[in-house]
Amino acid sequence: MKNIEFRTASSAQGGLVVMAGVPGVAAGSRVQLRDHAGRVRSGLVIRSADDAVLVEVFEGTDELDLERTWVRFLDEPFKLPLSRDILGRVFNGAGLPRDGRPPVISADRRDVNGEPLNPAARAYPREFIQTGISAIDGMNSLTRGQKLPIFSGGGLPHNRVAAQIVRQAKLLGEEAAEFVVVFAAFGASHADARFFQESFEESGVLNKVVMFLNLADEPVIERLLTPRAALTAAEYLAFDLDYHVLVVMTDMTAYAEALREVAVLRGDVPARKGYPGYLYSDLAEIYERAGRIKNRRGSITMIPVLSMPSDDITHPIPDLSGYITEGQIVLGRELSNQGVYPPVTVLPSLSRLMKDGIGKHFTREDHPHVASQLFASYAKALEVRGLAAIIGAEELSDADRRTLAFADAFECRFIGQGEDEDRSIHETLNLAWELLSMLPPDALTRVSEEELAKYHKGGEA
């Protein structure tokens, strides 16, 4: 069947083509379309019956002349050729080179949809990754094999934060980063893509990076393929070549919007805000490809960037993502406007795997309690700040004023840090104690009495 060209397209609209009278086409099979100008587009079969086959065309259906379109069904799923040579390369969303170099030749071609990992084969992520960013390391630690998205909004420095993590991430005891990076951009601007490219270049890791770019002005449907192609490459690097892979994907919102666009064309029943009911399952297929596997050396750690429409964390995209990912780093406009970088809003931020990757055997024995105390003290301090805004700071008690000073120092010195500042976890924890010492020991009930004696710097009540 793959050598026959059919010219039976009966309708085309918004990236979908219906082919009539092609019996026995495999669901999910890859399709090649040749238009009247001889340009070749690719697509996927998304519904197959003997009388009509529905094809999703990645490059879109613009300027497609139904009578002069020739379609071949390739009879296999969408596959990505893989070899060690992909490192240092730049591909488009469908895995074709966009760096002017020849395509990757390999007998090893993998279905980009992957296969679900058997939960019994997973190894639980426990190795602490030091990002050098206090707000993350101290309070929302990342572990190897985790998926920890950055929830952000338009105009916030999520790209800079992601790039800083890529530059600084390492395991404790390691000197330099020994990660390879898979970078996927979908719906991102050219400027964003260039920013990352330059950042990789500057830190000299370009030959350890694989990029998959589908930019804002490029075909929307291809976006559905981009993360899958990138993750197929990541799985190969991690589980065949034993690399520790850091996957950075931006922007998941653009992906979900592309999914909605196609769903509407397909006539799927919408669930919330027009997004299809399978948005959750679809996002899960992507996010759940992060992780570790028993008896394999490599790992996939995932940092997706997601811009929350109108900064709304309850919007379906961040909401469903939050239910799948293992926490989230939330960036906030308020902190950013105050000039704090990175503007990590720590209270709604969370790392679910933190509890198992920190403490005595991993970072330092006081880490869990310190993190919990910072959260509690800062939450309390924000209440006081809210109060001060109403009744005026003059009316506050001494204790409250100290709490307020703590909040200010915490935001400026603990959360805030330089874009090139790489703090070790010890520096982060010591800084935490320095700030907690601004509060009386009695107010610190989340840390043990021994820890108070050891680390609290005087500060009597």
Next chain:
Amino acid sequence: MGKILEINGPLVKLELPQTVIGEQIRVGRQGLVGEVIGRDGDTALAQLYEDTAGLRPGETAEGLGWPLSVELGPGLLGAIFDGVQRPLLAMRARSGDRIARGVAVPALPRDKAWHFVPDPARQAGGSLAGGDVLGTVQETESIRHRILTPPLIQGELLELAPEGDYTLDEAIGRVKLADGHIEKLQLFHRWPVRTPRPFRQRDHAVAPLITGQRILDTFYPLLKGGKAAIPGPFGAGKTMLQQQIARWCNAEIVIYVGCGERGNELTDVLESMPELKDPHSGRPLMERTLLVANTSNMPVVAREASIYVGITLAEYFRDQGYDVVMVADSTSRWAEALREVAGRLGQMPVEEGYPAYLGSRLAAFYERAGRVETLAGDHGSVTLIGAVSPPGGDFSEPVTSHTKEIIQTFWALSKELADARHYPAVDWLESFSGYVSSAAKWWAQHVDPNWESARAEALDLLAASEELQRIVNLVGVEALSSEQRWTLEAAGLIKEGLLQQSAIDEVDSFASPEKQFALLAALLEIYRQGMKLVKLGAPARRLIQMPLLAQARRWKSQHSSDDIAALKAKIAAIPAAFEPLLQEYAAPSTPREASS
């Protein structure tokens, strides 16, 4: 033999005459499995439990003649199954780290022999009815597996095997049915998951399920055989709380269904359970635990089935006379799977895209919980705890609101509490329990007669503090009277010293009912002592500075449940801590009245 007409996502249209709805089918060259969900003349609509990529119109389809069923027998405990009861450990041995399609592995191991001890009451020639115990197999140290007669069997027992080792495929007996048919009895039988297993009658639930979590047991109790829901936005600690319950509750069997949730969470359970000890029996927790895992990246149709697989397994152990807890994380994913399939069928959506039958399906599912008298005359129970993941944390969405009408205990998780790292983030104002009066009888009998009044006092204090907090937020704490400030402080003490409980602190993770009550009584004692002083005119400021308050906040993690005596000693010493202040304010010849 039929054939495939159309493939649309997980749905396939088949030419398959004479099939019935619910029948299992096998399609295509790879032999993918699914079930029929609709029929129109000679065409049938089916949903597949596996990814449909690569299937083509024209490939074969066959009906298997039975509905989705599970295998029930020895080998269940400690296992991890997918949403249609495929054993994931055996699958891994067969097909590697990833779940390949079309792999058929029996749910229970066929090569393993079990030591069967026949029940002396069963004699050849005697009558045999469904649910009767044929004998036992000691499956793990702590659990004796009772081999049950399949529920629908009724007849004369022709023979029963003597004590010895048997595999599942071997016959352990024969029964002659009323119609003269002779049926083989084995160590296991099958049961269709969408049909509740029969029992003699429903019983009243009487004993509380002790989870070791103070906010649950002391404030919003659940009974063995009851139904509870845990709704909460993401990050509110739903999974953590459910894992705590699965770890510490005093049920005999725990079934944990991961329905559309994270793979790593299941891995965590799998890796940690064998190391943790059951606080009640001292045996590894895995010996009483069974996992059903259909993670979010596994096919959506099997996700819908996984909840039914879990509850059927729970009923099976209930029928052996055990108290079973089933934790379903999360019922929202199950509802979404329902919605996804309904959407593909083009069914008219009602609220948020959910089909109109959402409420009735949920209700029917929760009704499978309960304490019953089994067919064999034993008593067993299934306690059902369902997590709900409301989009955006909005409790008015369809799944949460329908669930709220069905369940009796509602453990509402709050994003605000979780953000302040108050765990478990169970909101004491939003939560409720319809089982308080039944639980009170148990607590009065087994722990302390004052449980109900102490609980009420603490809840009143918490409610009062909520009012006061609103005032403080408006005008500052200085506007409160001493009495009000002390109320606020005492409520804070209860929140931090009692309600907050650390899952990762070894001592604090589990609290026995005795410890729970001791802590509650202690903190209330501090409150009352302080209130007495405030009424005598002592300013709340001085009370708040007492070191006792900071100390009391740490008691929960200083004394384990085995160390109640030391805790009680501290309680006894509470009045002494107030003595100096009492001397100071009670000393004047005319007692001062508190200014309010």
